[in-house]
Amino acid sequence: MSNEPERFGILVLPEHxxxxxxxxxxxxxxxxxxxxxxxxxxASGYPRYVGDGVEADIDxxxxxxxxxxxxxxELDYGLTVRVVDADRL
Structure with a gap:
């Protein structure tokens, strides 16, 4: 059994x-x-997460x-991504 989380929230934010x-x-x-x-x-070797038009390999x-x-x-320049608990969205 894996200890990896089943779900994450992803936020795409302005870099600032x-x-x-x-x-x-x-x-x-x-x-x-x-x-x-x-x-x-x-491809990165980390678990793949998918949903709402987003695909992410997350450690x-x-x-x-x-x-x-x-x-x-891929994200445009000036944007960044943050991982949060899924229940925060």
Whole structure:
């Protein structure tokens, strides 16, 4: 049995958003998604999560996003992504 989380929330934010408050980050997000574990690993070797038009390889320990597509495309410059608990969205 895996200890990897089954679900995460993804927030796409303007690069200038700072701080660790997930509520404030959610308020400034230009896109949010709840992604579910697929049971597969992405090209990065980390678990793949998919949902709401977002595909992400996420390190479940550090919550670092190792790969990300939004509607099939990479993020534009000036945007960043933050991983939050799915129930925060």
């Amino acid at each position: 958003v700072e701080g660790d408050d997930p509520v404030a980050a959610a308020d400034t997000a230009i896109r949010s998604a709840v992604v579910d574990a697929t049971g597969r690993r992405g 479940p320990v550090t919550r670092a996003v190792e790969a990300l597509l939004v509607d099939g495309a």
